[in-house]
Amino acid sequence: MALLQIAEPGMSAEPHKHRLAAGIDLGTTNSLVATVRNGIAVCLADEEGRTMLPSVVRYHADGRIECGCAAMQAQARDPKNTIVSVKRFMGRGLKDVAHVESSPYDFIDAPGMVRLRTVQGVKSPVEVSAEILRALRRRAEASLGGELTGVVITVPAYFDDAQRQATKDAATLAGLNVLRLLNEPTAAAVAYGLDNASEGVYAVYDLGGGTFDLSILKLSRGIFEVLATNGDAALGGDDFDHRLFCWILDQACIEPPSSEDARLLQMKARETKELLTSCAEAPIHVRLGSGEEISLSISREQFEDITAHLVRKTLAPMRKALRDAGLDAEAVKGVVMVGGATRMPQIQRSVAEFFGQEPLTNLDPDKVVALGAAIQANVLAGNRKDEDDWLLLDVIPLSLGLETMGGLTEKLVPRNSTLPIARAQEFTTFKDGQTAMAFHVVQGERELVSDCRSLARFELRGIPPMVAGAARIRVTFQVDADGLLSVSAREMSSGVEASVLVKPSYGLTDDEIAGMLRAGVDHANDDMRARALREQQVEGQRLIEATEHALGEDGDLLDGEERAAIAAAINELRAACGASDHHRIRRLIDELARATADFAARRMDRSVRAALAGHKVDEIPL
Amino acid sequence: MSIDLQQDYFALFGLPRRFDIDEGALEAAFHALQGEVHPDRHAHLPDADRRRAMQWATRVNEAFRTLRKPLARALYLLEVRGVDSGLETNTAMSAAFLMEQMEWREAVEEARAGGEVGELEHLHQRLRQHGRSVLAELQAQFAADDLQAAADTARRMMFIEKLQNDIDEALEALES
Numbered sequence: 001m002a003l004l005q006i007a008e009p010g011m012s013a014e015p016h017k018h019r020l021a022a023g024i025d026l027g028t029t030n031s032l033v034a035t036v037r038n039g040i041a042v043c044l045a046d047e048e049g050r051t052m053l054p055s056v057v058r059y060h061a062d063g064r065i066e067c068g069c070a071a072m073q074a075q076a077r078d079p080k081n082t083i084v085s086v087k088r089f090m091g092r093g094l095k096d097v098a099h100v101e102s103s104p105y106d107f108i109d110a111p112g113m114v115r116l117r118t119v120q121g122v123k124s125p126v127e128v129s130a131e132i133l134r135a136l137r138r139r140a141e142a143s144l145g146g147e148l149t150g151v152v153i154t155v156p157a158y159f160d161d162a163q164r165q166a167t168k169d170a171a172t173l174a175g176l177n178v179l180r181l182l183n184e185p186t187a188a189a190v191a192y193g194l195d196n197a198s199e200g201v202y203a204v205y206d207l208g209g210g211t212f213d214l215s216i217l218k219l220s221r222g223i224f225e226v227l228a229t230n231g232d233a234a235l236g237g238d239d240f241d242h243r244l245f246c247w248i249l250d251q252a253c254i255e256p257p258s259s260e261d262a263r264l265l266q267m268k269a270r271e272t273k274e275l276l277t278s279c280a281e282a283p284i285h286v287r288l289g290s291g292e293e294i295s296l297s298i299s300r301e302q303f304e305d306i307t308a309h310l311v312r313k314t315l316a317p318m319r320k321a322l323r324d325a326g327l328d329a330e331a332v333k334g335v336v337m338v339g340g341a342t343r344m345p346q347i348q349r350s351v352a353e354f355f356g357q358e359p360l361t362n363l364d365p366d367k368v369v370a371l372g373a374a375i376q377a378n379v380l381a382g383n384r385k386d387e388d389d390w391l392l393l394d395v396i397p398l399s400l401g402l403e404t405m406g407g408l409t410e411k412l413v414p415r416n417s418t419l420p421i422a423r424a425q426e427f428t429t430f431k432d433g434q435t436a437m438a439f440h441v442v443q444g445e446r447e448l449v450s451d452c453r454s455l456a457r458f459e460l461r462g463i464p465p466m467v468a469g470a471a472r473i474r475v476t477f478q479v480d481a482d483g484l485l486s487v488s489a490r491e492m493s494s495g496v497e498a499s500v501l502v503k504p505s506y507g508l509t510d511d512e513i514a515g516m517l518r519a520g521v522d523h524a525n526d527d528m529r530a531r532a533l534r535e536q537q538v539e540g541q542r543l544i545e546a547t548e549h550a551l552g553e554d555g556d557l558l559d560g561e562e563r564a565a566i567a568a569a570i571n572e573l574r575a576a577c578g579a580s581d582h583h584r585i586r587r588l589i590d591e592l593a594r595a596t597a598d599f600a601a602r603r604m605d606r607s608v609r610a611a612l613a614g615h616k617v618d619e620i621p622l
Numbered sequence: 623m624s625i626d627l628q629q630d631y632f633a634l635f636g637l638p639r640r641f642d643i644d645e646g647a648l649e650a651a652f653h654a655l656q657g658e659v660h661p662d663r664h665a666h667l668p669d670a671d672r673r674r675a676m677q678w679a680t681r682v683n684e685a686f687r688t689l690r691k692p693l694a695r696a697l698y699l700l701e702v703r704g705v706d707s708g709l710e711t712n713t714a715m716s717a718a719f720l721m722e723q724m725e726w727r728e729a730v731e732e733a734r735a736g737g738e739v740g741e742l743e744h745l746h747q748r749l750r751q752h753g754r755s756v757l758a759e760l761q762a763q764f765a766a767d768d769l770q771a772a773a774d775t776a777r778r779m780m781f782i783e784k785l786q787n788d789i790d791e792a793l794e795a796l797e798s
Contacts, residue, residue, distance in 0.1 A: 019666075150665075179665050223653045316797045323790060382666030391657055418687070420661065420680045480676055481661040543668045593670040600671055604659065604678060611654045 019149040021179070021381035022140045023187070023373025026132065026153055026167065028087040028209030028236060029340065031055050032367060033136040034374035035144060036383070041191065041371040044143045052366060053139075055209075057131045058082040059120040067135040076263040079104035081118045085238055086132075088210045089114050089125040090170075091162035098234055099242055102266075104259035113166065126166050130173035137174055149538075150179035152377035154369050156211035157183035158231030158397045160443050161455050161485050168484070179380040181482040184208070185215035186226055186394050187372030188338040192363060193219050194375065194390065200333035201227070203321075205351055205359065206369075207314065208339040210236040214317045216325040216332070222390040228324035228416045229397050230317035237273075237341035240307050244269040244298070247306055248284060252294045261288050276300045277343050304346045311350050318354055324416050335359040340366050393418050396483055402475065403440035403449045405430075412477045415445065419483060424476040426492070433465040437473055441487055460489045536585040540577045543589055544570055547596055550603060557602045569595045630702050631685035641699055641764035641772075643689060652686045692757055693783055696776045700769060707773045719778060726785055734792040742796070746789045753782050 023041075025032045030052040034043045043051040050069070058071035059081045066074070075082040083105070089097060094109040106117035115122045133153075140148060153176075155167050164181055171178045185204035192198065198219050206213040213231040217224055245266050249257065257265060268286050275282040276298070284296040322329060335351060337359045342348065351359050379388050400413040402425075412423040429437065437460045444452030463471050472492040479485050547570060555563065573588040632639040635651040657663070659678035664671050688694045700707045726749070733741040756779055763772040 380665035418683045607658045611658045
């Protein structure tokens, strides 16, 4: 009988060992974490068996931070320190936030992103979101019995760059390694498509608590290709609650309510909305802080009347997405419904009418996104199996461009381009002897820069003085698979090169994030250096495994000398991983990566050729 | 020794370098290539591998985008064949073509100003049909290897595409 092998403590896993990975649906109203166990995606529950974690964070005066159900129960008592639906504020300035007047928070308008004043000081929405992520991380690590290798976090497809970056920063704060930001409708399509072995064109209608997405995907032979996506990053179930809340205020003739009463009535509004999904009529009884009692009743028809404009708002994105995909509604084989708000009967009716077919509701609209994320996380973490031979091709939801003369937008990357994508364009100087140029990066579909979202501003200096129009400045936009942008600019004509890389800013600088990270680490009494060492050890071990695996497969691509050089670099790194100097490990990781750069390029070359050889033109199935 | 990132797009997908293209073969080759190079296939590997995968996947996407649409494919084919399609320099179009364009534009403008969604959709359909007949011309010219004529036709298609975008934008503006 073979003996079971156990690795030395602190050392990384064997090559093909299962890596712990999770998918996280960071929702406006509720959040979930899921993982793949024995080949099946499951949502993880807390000690009480609940899978949904209310996306509510409460800051206590004594420094405690509460998250989930406990926090939610306190929202009417302590509205200023209990943050709900924080996703609405991610990457958003105060002027972009809807219903500010009826929100109980102390908002602070900071450049790029709004902040909230709490009893524990000023909090950024990124920090609040990080608390939710921390709670999910604790749940996952307790349930899986180890540290997570990486996670996939879902975002609304229609999130812009600033909102995506904010989400990724929240994950960094929570100590999570983000394998990928995945669009929510795409995650749902993966869970649904793999489950049903679907082929053809599908639409995903995703109406969550605060966001609306509509994606059109083509599923064929294991490829999930997003053809187009559209939506409204500020439309969701919350808006239906708000409409009902306003109706109650109106009917009961309530003057502007206190923060506590406002929260109470908002909660009542949500309850009533949910009740109306199954009942034709719902009673509304509330006792206000003053002791005054409200007693009302609303029918489903009345509710549908006062929210009809919200349902209509989802129609234009559906039409636009179809037009961008070059398809008619009849071409759609099935419509997958995602998000708790799609339970409302008027939504189901309007979708059925638009597509001329009943939507698919045979999966849980609350869980499907997290399950899809878990499936992708499992594969991205390196647990790919033969049957996982599927691939996602997603798109960028909103065009990216630069400001040109007169405040106009010059689009470089058109919306619905398949990711990753790079685009370059040349610009020139306006004046004789001009040595600097200012760039303004924007995202959106409108002609005027002022109507688009400003992502970043940067300057290129050191352009050699020339006559106007002689300099050639090449600006390159690169959008990665997460939909995140980096921009570089370079002066070409003189041979003098200057280039600058920009991370789109939305108000949080890298220093601020580092500060929050330190604070978070102090708070948890974590040992930062131990963590850094552990991370480098894992990274080093992973690189050694990957390299040895590559040598085993394609070692014939190297001559003896090259092979010896790589072997030496591996040995040095392996020795360093057993010691405790994380700087040395980092340096040796970089060295091994350098030593294998050429080898990796040759391997890629070979695999590309193999892919093509397997598909000779006349053999490809049509 | 490493693969040439400047390799022409047709060769990248293992397709013959000509205008008439087997769309099914193009898509299958695109999927096969992305299956190898996409960053998701390399997510668990070190930074350097992930960066290279991103460059590759970017290149493959660009190539697919270029070859999939007839106009982009025509312009690209002219470029690799060394023919200046004269997009920026040659703006001389026949008087008849320009007159026709003026008429189209006026019709779109009128429908837009009057908020006539139905009329815009009708124009969209008519223009699509017109585009198909111009595409047939382009195909014939490439088949006859008359590249100068193909360059002229490609320029006309640019006008048509621009007009189609204007109609779409007008529709979007009316819908929102």
